[in-house]
Amino acid sequence: MDKDDNHNQFTRPLLHAIQEASPDGILVVDRHSQVISYNQRFLEVWQIEQKSRPDDQTAYPHLPEEPLLDSALRKLKDPDAFLQRIQELYDNPELHDHTEIELTDGRTLDRHSTGLFDDQNNYLGRVWFFRDITRQKLNEALLQDLAWRDQLTGVMARGYFLERAEEELQRTQRYGHTPALIMLDVDHFKQVNDRYGHYAGDRVLVMLCRRWLDTLRNNDLLGRIGGEEFTILLPQSDLQTALQTAERVRSITENQSVHSDGIDINCTVSCGVTMLDNNQNDSINDALKRADNALYSAKKLGRNRVEQFRRVTDN
Structure with a gap:
């Protein structure tokens, strides 16, 4: 060999x-x-x-x-x-x-x-x-979902909502569409937690989000940006449509109680509405500030209402 x-x-x-x-x-x-x-x-x-x-x-x-x-x-x-x-x-x-x-x-x-x-x-x-x-x-998809979704309500987490909203804003600036932004705050939510407990409070937020999603269009975005604060982005809208959407959300919240452990919990929500300018000078953060300003007005005027952002002009 x-x-x-x-x-x-x-x-x-x-x-x-x-x-x-x-x-x-x-x-x-x-x-x-x-x-x-x-x-x-x-x-x-x-x-x-x-x-x-x-x-x-x-x-x-x-x-x-x-x-x-x-x-x-x-x-x-x-x-x-x-x-x-x-x-x-x-x-x-x-x-x-x-x-x-x-x-x-x-x-x-x-x-x-x-x-x-x-x-x-x-x-x-x-x-x-x-x-x-x-x-x-x-596993990657699960981790991504954990990062994208609010773990309690299942709607978009703050970071992912802002990312998607920025993408939509850039798209509208390219094609001339006009998006609208709604900021929502569940009225006196601390009282719900104090009176019924945090489990009941969590149940309220989950059920409200489900009901709000049912009234929104498929391309509308709903995100949780704080404890009881939420935002809705309407990618293609006008002011009248945005106000009508906010009013539907407000009405659903007021008229449908949340059932938890044999108790019916009634809630209301305040809404602030603003339009986004389809020019390069506007940003999601600017729109959030305007919507928050309108939300503050809704609270100041008694809560359980919809207010639009109004610019203050000098006389």
């Missing part, structure tokens, strides 16, 4: 052992689009059933790529984009690839790929790595 044969007898089982120990699904294709190697994890990640394995566990059958590719394509949400990228990588062996793939069963795979070259820089083929990152993506 010469030195090369001895080397190959050692190398092939070693490479096989390394592949099988990998947490990634591995697929190796030569420059003729022939599958020359894959590990068990690859079959598991893609949920491909292999009816038989070769007797020699240090080698894999020399199969054309098409059967594996066809099986994968049936599982993809966007097979056309997948095929387009594969062709681009095969046409450009020097390219590296890292992307996420969405499957029809709801899973997400992380894909890496790189070309293989020998010492003389001759192209030998390409290796693909696949990892199921579905749980990671779900």
Whole structure:
């Protein structure tokens, strides 16, 4: 036995052992689009059933790529984009690839790929790595949802509301729409907590938000910016529509009590309304100050009412 044969007898089982120990699904294709190697994890990640394995566990059958590719394509949400990228990588062996793939069963795979070259820089083929990152993506979505949503009421948290509101303002400034902003404050909410307890107070806020959302349009934004303070952004509105929306919210709050532990709790809400100017000088923070000013007027005039922002002009 010469030195090369001895080397190959050692190398092939070693490479096989390394592949099988990998947490990634591995697929190796030569420059003729022939599958020359894959590990068990690859079959598991893609949920491909292999009816038989070769007797020699240090080698894999020399199969054309098409059967594996066809099986994968049936599982993809966007097979056309997948095929387009594969062709681009095969046409450009020097390219590296890292992307996420969405499957029809709801899973997400992380894909890496790189070309293989020998010492003389001759192209030998390409290796693909696949990892199921579905749980990671779900955890990321959960963390994102925790950051975006107020954990009590389920409406937008302050930071996310301001971010979305700023995006809407920029869009309206581009296209000339006129958004409106409503600031709401549940009247004498401390008295609700003091009289009925914080559990009942939380129940009131949850139920009010549900009722307010029912009266808003799909593209309207509702956010909680403080304990019992909320804001509503109407992306496309005029002053009359904004005042009517605020009045509906006020009326619903006054006329529908919240039931908690056998007790009906009655609440009212004060509302301040302002329009946003569709020019580059206005901002969400400026609009919030104007809406807060109008809200203060509603409270000063007796609460349970809607007031619009009015600029003070010199006589």
